[in-house]
Amino acid sequence: xxxxxxxxxxxGKEQLATLASGDLVNLSGVLYTARDAAHQRLVARxxxxxxxxxxxxxxxxxxxxxxxxxxxxxxxxxxxxxxxxMDPYTPLLLEQxxxxxxxxxxxxxxxxxxxxxxxxxxxxxxxxxxxxxxxxVKKAExxxxxxxxxxxxxxxxxxxxxxxxxxxxxxxNLFARGAKEGAPLEQEGME
Amino acid sequence: xxxxxxxxxxxxxxKKDTLQKYRWYPAVFCFLVLDHGGMGLRKLNVDLxxxxxxxxxxxxxxxxxxxxxxxLEQARNEEESxxxxxILDQVLENLEVAAREQLPICQDTGxxxxxxxxxQDLHLTGGDLEAAVNAGVRRGYQEGYLRKSVLSPLTRINTxxxxxxxxHTRMVPGDRLKxxxxxxxxxxxxxxRLKMLKPADGIEGVKxxxxxxxxxxxxxxxxxxxxxxxxxxxxxxxxxxAKTALIRPAGTASSDPTVAELEKELLxxxxxxxxxxxxxxxxxxxxxxxxxxxxxxxxxxxxxVNLQCHVARHRxxxx
Numbered sequence: 413x414x415x416x417x418x419x420x421x422x423x424g425k426e427q428l429a430t431l432a433s434g435d436l437v438n439l440s441g442v443l444y445t446a447r448d449a450a451h452q453r454l455v456a457r458x459x460x461x462x463x464x465x466x467x468x469x470x471x472x473x474x475x476x477x478x479x480x481x482x483x484x485x486x487x488x489x490x491x492x493x494x495x496x497x498m499d500p501y502t503p504l505l506l507e508q509x510x511x512x513x514x515x516x517x518x519x520x521x522x523x524x525x526x527x528x529x530x531x532x533x534x535x536x537x538x539x540x541x542x543x544x545x546x547x548x549v550k551k552a553e554x555x556x557x558x559x560x561x562x563x564x565x566x567x568x569x570x571x572x573x574x575x576x577x578x579x580x581x582x583x584x585n586l587f588a589r590g591a592k593e594g595a596p597l598e599q600e601g602m603e
Numbered sequence: 604x605x606x607x608x609x610x611x612x613x614x615x616x617x618k619k620d621t622l623q624k625y626r627w628y629p630a631v632f633c634f635l636v637l638d639h640g641g642m643g644l645r646k647l648n649v650d651l652x653x654x655x656x657x658x659x660x661x662x663x664x665x666x667x668x669x670x671x672x673x674x675l676e677q678a679r680n681e682e683e684s685x686x687x688x689x690i691l692d693q694v695l696e697n698l699e700v701a702a703r704e705q706l707p708i709c710q711d712t713g714x715x716x717x718x719x720x721x722x723q724d725l726h727l728t729g730g731d732l733e734a735a736v737n738a739g740v741r742r743g744y745q746e747g748y749l750r751k752s753v754l755s756p757l758t759r760i761n762t763x764x765x766x767x768x769x770x771h772t773r774m775v776p777g778d779r780l781k782x783x784x785x786x787x788x789x790x791x792x793x794x795x796r797l798k799m800l801k802p803a804d805g806i807e808g809v810k811x812x813x814x815x816x817x818x819x820x821x822x823x824x825x826x827x828x829x830x831x832x833x834x835x836x837x838x839x840x841x842x843x844x845a846k847t848a849l850i851r852p853a854g855t856a857s858s859d860p861t862v863a864e865l866e867k868e869l870l871x872x873x874x875x876x877x878x879x880x881x882x883x884x885x886x887x888x889x890x891x892x893x894x895x896x897x898x899x900x901x902x903x904x905x906x907x908v909n910l911q912c913h914v915a916r917h918r919x920x921x922x
Contacts, residue, residue: 480750488706488748516823518822536881536883539709542697543697544697547700576686587883
């Protein structure tokens with residue numbers, strides 16, 4: 413039932429189309445880090461008609477604010493942050509060609525629909541497994557907003573990052589299934 | 604009352620000449636007590652507090668205490684879902700990597716919650732205690748390469764040293780200082796809730812609110828979680844009880860048998876929800892439910908639920 417896939421970013425259309433909700437993925441390639449404040453700035457630029465500090469076309473965003481890089485290391489610990497805080501900004505970024513988002517936790521219905529509309533995918537990393545995920549990062553380069561500290565945008569090169577496909581390009585959502593498994597709550601009349 | 608000579612609510616009626624005669628006695632008494640007490644009190648320089656807090660911050664962020672680790676290993680043994688096992692394997696491997704690489708377990712090294720239990724016979728010297736604690740947080744987060752996540756709530760401008768800490772101080776008997784550092788991530792803190800229930804809601808209402816909170820948090824609070832519950836007191840007391848419940852050694856039952864029973868029942872109910880590790884379905888949604896209670900008003904039933912992600916960090920030292 414569970415498949416383990418190799419996935420390369422930036423991602424091609426054909427490769428994306430083969431991803432299915434529930435697949436385990438080893439992701440290698442380029443990721444851009446962005447969380448709350450970076451999203452706010454990216455969207456503000458788009459709304460002002462200004463160019464972004466990097467092209468989003470076919471790219472992947474990793475919702476993360478790493479801990480500081482100790483001497484001799486490539487990056488500090490870097491696990492995913494809660495994705496739903498990025499929901500208000502996501503549809504606009506998908507319009508710019510963003511194809512893969514990596515974070516943790518469920519997304520809003522609007523985002524699920526936008527993912528389907530733009531044939532993108534949402535993958536989850538294990539929240540809290542941040543030292544482990546840091547070992548997958550082979551290169552890290554600051555590319556925008558250094559004043560944001562941990563919220564600055566970095567370009568990462570990663571190898572075999574262990575992820576799960578939560579929402580696939582067809583809009584199939586692993587979290588919707590999870591909610592159904594939570595049925596005992598509803599049976600007891602929980603609101 | 605004020606017109607009558609020598610009358611006071613405390614001393615009662617005392618004649619004026621008696622007061623005159625013994626007027627030096629309070630001063631002599633105070634001198635003796637203070638002098639004797641001053642010599643007898645144990646002294647502790649707050650510089651030691653700074654050094655200890657710094658060390659506890661780094662240790663707490665890099666290594667989980669044995670109680671939490673044991674619960675995670677037990678969770679891995681009990682979990683059956685493929686995603687749950689995949690996630691819990693990563694969680695356990697991550698602990699090894701963090702210790703080996705001297706990296707924080709989670710990149711969100713939290714806002715630093717510090718509990719101080721100050722012995723009432725201890726004399727703290729060398730400066731301001733809260734400033735000393737904050738100096739320790741500053742040093743620990745700087746030297747340990749921990750993330751600085753604290754900022755002004757409205758301007759959102761970062762303080763860049765993770766201060767100030769959230770400090771809870773309690774006076775206790777004795778002449779020691781117990782410091783507990785509990786860095787708290789926002790993922791689980793954001794999903795925590797407080798509600799002023801009606802007394803008519805009763806225990807069933809409490810259970811419902813705890814379950815609703817865990818269900819609403821879903822995968823956002825980084826399950827498997829530890830659920831800290833504070834029941835009773837006033838609004839702020841309930842919140843503090845819930846936080847205090849989280850720094851109890853993980854998995855230890857309440858000393859009150861009724862409360863212990865409620866903890867057990869809630870844990871079973873939560874793990875029946877199927878939310879599972881990271882909200883992707885599974886048997887283990889919570890590692891433990893820990894409840895603290897306090898008497899409350901006849902018209903009140905405050906309940907606070909403080910969720911704690913699986914990176915349940917707390918470290919203590921006694922000076």
